[in-house]
Amino acid sequence: MSNLLRVLGIGIAMSIGVWSVQEKAQEKPAETPVAATTASTAATPATASSATAAVKKENPVKSSPEVLAAAKKIFGYDCAMCHGEGGNGKGELVDSMSLKMKDWHDSSVLSGLSDGDIYDLIVKGKDKMVGEGDRLAPAKVWGLVHYVRTFQKKSSAT
Secondary structure (H helix, E strand, O other): OHHHHHHHHHHHHHHHHHHHHHHHHOOOOOOOOHHHHHHHHHOOHHHHHHHHHHOOOOOOOOOOHHHHHHHHHHHHHHOHHHHOOOOOOOOOOOOOOOOOOOOOOOHHHHHOOOHHHHHHHHHHEEOOEEOOOOOOOHHHHHHHHHHHHHHHHHHHHO
């Protein structure tokens, strides 16, 4: 009986820990500029959606070695099978799924995408790519955005 109580206590403690980490990751609400908020409330529905679409999402997560290490791990599990370990677009599933992947080392590939665009691609997916959706906390997705950007930086540095 005492072993059962210990296991239940550990399980409850772990659940509380996971819950608190998730709460902290979601504490920072997305900030919308006051001008965009005022414009969207005074505009018609058609212009309101285009006004909010024009607002760029900025990455709220600071790039650090820890953030990049965690993102590299997630990338290895979820992304490398198609995008390749080094972001070269030569993952092991490319041929079997008939995919045409871009090489992220090419500076022109990522330069036209904002951090918000990359975030949306990761969360929502595109074509055959299944989005992460709610499987990853927003802070982890923003970390992946930083990690994806490192591929472009590596190629421009060489």
